[in-house]
Amino acid sequence: xxxxxxxxxxxxxxxxxxxxxxxxxxxxxxxxxxxxxxxxxxxxxxxxxxxxxxxxxxxxxxxxxxxxxxxxxxxxxxxxxxxxxxxxxxxxxxxxxxxxxxxxxxxxxxxxxxxxxxxxxxxxxxxxxxxxxxxxxxxxxxxxxxxxxxxxxxxxxxxxxxxxxxxxxxxxxxxxxxxxxxxxxxxxxxxxxxxxxxxxxxxxxxxxxxxxxxxxxxxxxxxxxxxxxxxxxxxxxxxxxxxxxxxxxxxxxxxxxxxxxxxxxxxxxxxxxxxxxxxxxxxxxxxxxxxxxxxxxxxxxxxxxxxxxxxxxxxxxxxxxxxxxxxxxxxxxxxxxxxxxxxxxxxxxxxxxxxxxxxxxxxxxxxxxxxxxxxxxxxxxxxxxxxxxxxxxxxxxxxxxxxxxxxxxxxxxxxxxxxxxxxxxxxxxxxxxx
Numbered sequence: 001x002x003x004x005x006x007x008x009x010x011x012x013x014x015x016x017x018x019x020x021x022x023x024x025x026x027x028x029x030x031x032x033x034x035x036x037x038x039x040x041x042x043x044x045x046x047x048x049x050x051x052x053x054x055x056x057x058x059x060x061x062x063x064x065x066x067x068x069x070x071x072x073x074x075x076x077x078x079x080x081x082x083x084x085x086x087x088x089x090x091x092x093x094x095x096x097x098x099x100x101x102x103x104x105x106x107x108x109x110x111x112x113x114x115x116x117x118x119x120x121x122x123x124x125x126x127x128x129x130x131x132x133x134x135x136x137x138x139x140x141x142x143x144x145x146x147x148x149x150x151x152x153x154x155x156x157x158x159x160x161x162x163x164x165x166x167x168x169x170x171x172x173x174x175x176x177x178x179x180x181x182x183x184x185x186x187x188x189x190x191x192x193x194x195x196x197x198x199x200x201x202x203x204x205x206x207x208x209x210x211x212x213x214x215x216x217x218x219x220x221x222x223x224x225x226x227x228x229x230x231x232x233x234x235x236x237x238x239x240x241x242x243x244x245x246x247x248x249x250x251x252x253x254x255x256x257x258x259x260x261x262x263x264x265x266x267x268x269x270x271x272x273x274x275x276x277x278x279x280x281x282x283x284x285x286x287x288x289x290x291x292x293x294x295x296x297x298x299x300x301x302x303x304x305x306x307x308x309x310x311x312x313x314x315x316x317x318x319x320x321x322x323x324x325x326x327x328x329x330x331x332x333x334x335x336x337x338x339x340x341x342x343x344x345x346x347x348x349x350x351x352x353x354x355x356x357x358x359x360x361x362x363x364x365x366x367x368x369x370x371x372x373x374x375x376x377x378x379x380x381x382x383x384x385x386x387x388x389x390x391x392x393x394x395x396x397x398x399x400x401x402x403x404x405x406x407x408x409x410x411x412x413x414x415x416x417x418x419x420x421x422x423x424x425x426x427x428x429x430x431x432x433x434x
Contacts, residue, residue: 052261079285081108104274111266112256133191141383196228198348215248265295360427362395
């Protein structure tokens with residue numbers, strides 16, 4: 001029986017999957033058909049690495065023998081997080097980066113998705129003056145999940161990037177500083193700035209200079225700058241070029257333990273001004289109480305003995321850096337070199353981003369065509385959110401996961417190359433017939 005439900009505006013918005021989540025629903029249906037013919041280059045799950053699994057197995061075994069174990073799994077805890085993890089985070093970041101954090105600067109959440117749900121909806125949305133405060137992304141494309149967690153359809157806005165070609169088949173996005181500053185100083189309805197570093201989906205790492213400029217403006221306007229550090233050092237440290245976290249009174253660092261092989265336990269870490277953290281803690285207390293205490297204790301132990309930082313540097317980072325090299329080689333070997341395709345410079349994260357400059361079809365049509373040839377990718381347009389400056393570029397990009405096997409990567413790229421060539425050739429033939 002189909003019910004005619006009368007949902008609230010929030011209910012209507014949150015009952016619809018958006019961006020990559022919507023595409024993932026389609027992908028799951030395709031893969032659930034039972035066919036093993038598909039090469040899935042869309043995967044967002046981190047790879048299961050033996051060295052990483054061993055760390056978490058050892059921490060779990062230690063906890064099982066701890067006399068505090070019954071209370072850890074049987075009783076509620078603080079909405080700020082467990083004492084063990086908060087103290088570990090404070091001690092580590094103060095020692096590593098020369099900070100002066102205390103307990104009031106740290107909040108543990110149920111993963112980074114939950115963290116951004118708390119933050120974006122606390123600092124943005126309809127205010128007491130009935131005006132909508134928006135979250136601004138300084139440089140698109142960026143994580144499509146930001147639009148997913150926003151309780152208002154129009155809450156997320158973004159600024160188009162400067163597209164810089166580096167060579168015949170490599171490019172990089174650059175921050176349009178002028179457009180960013182103009183937006184920030186002339187739009188009074190910006191409630192927060194949001195960005196990922198390293199970037200999901202393209203692997204870009206904004207320079208330290210850019211981040212300092214962004215955070216300085218946020219400080220002047222008294223709004224938070226939320227930096228999604230899900231791939232950043234110190235853990236999981238999936239950066240292929242040198243980078244360090246940038247600290248400023250306006251910045252809330254949003255870390256995730258998911259890409260360090262503990263995605264199932266949902267542990268996120270927010271580090272920032274006590275005033276910002278207090279607001280988010282109250283939101284979390286009302287919405288979900290707290291993150292998994294078991295996961296938090298495992299993370300605390302791995303920070304304390306140095307194993308989390310060590311395995312990030314020696315296993316996680318090298319694994320994905322090698323995967324990116326495999327992808328580059330596969331593209332050079334398989335893709336038509338006379339066509340205008342460009343791989344974004346690999347600077348970090350567990351994804352690669354490819355732009356087809358003058359492809360005669362859009363990303364959704366390319367997605368469907370590749371799916372018909374048993375290859376699954378992620379269309380790029382959902383990562384561009386709401387922007388006043390729409391371009392063809394937004395419909396000419398795809399995201400590819402670095403978490404698949406080398407064999408799957410090469411097989412998928414070979415099919416991609418064949419499909420791209422056929423699309424270009426078919427368009428050329430149709431033009432010749434006119």
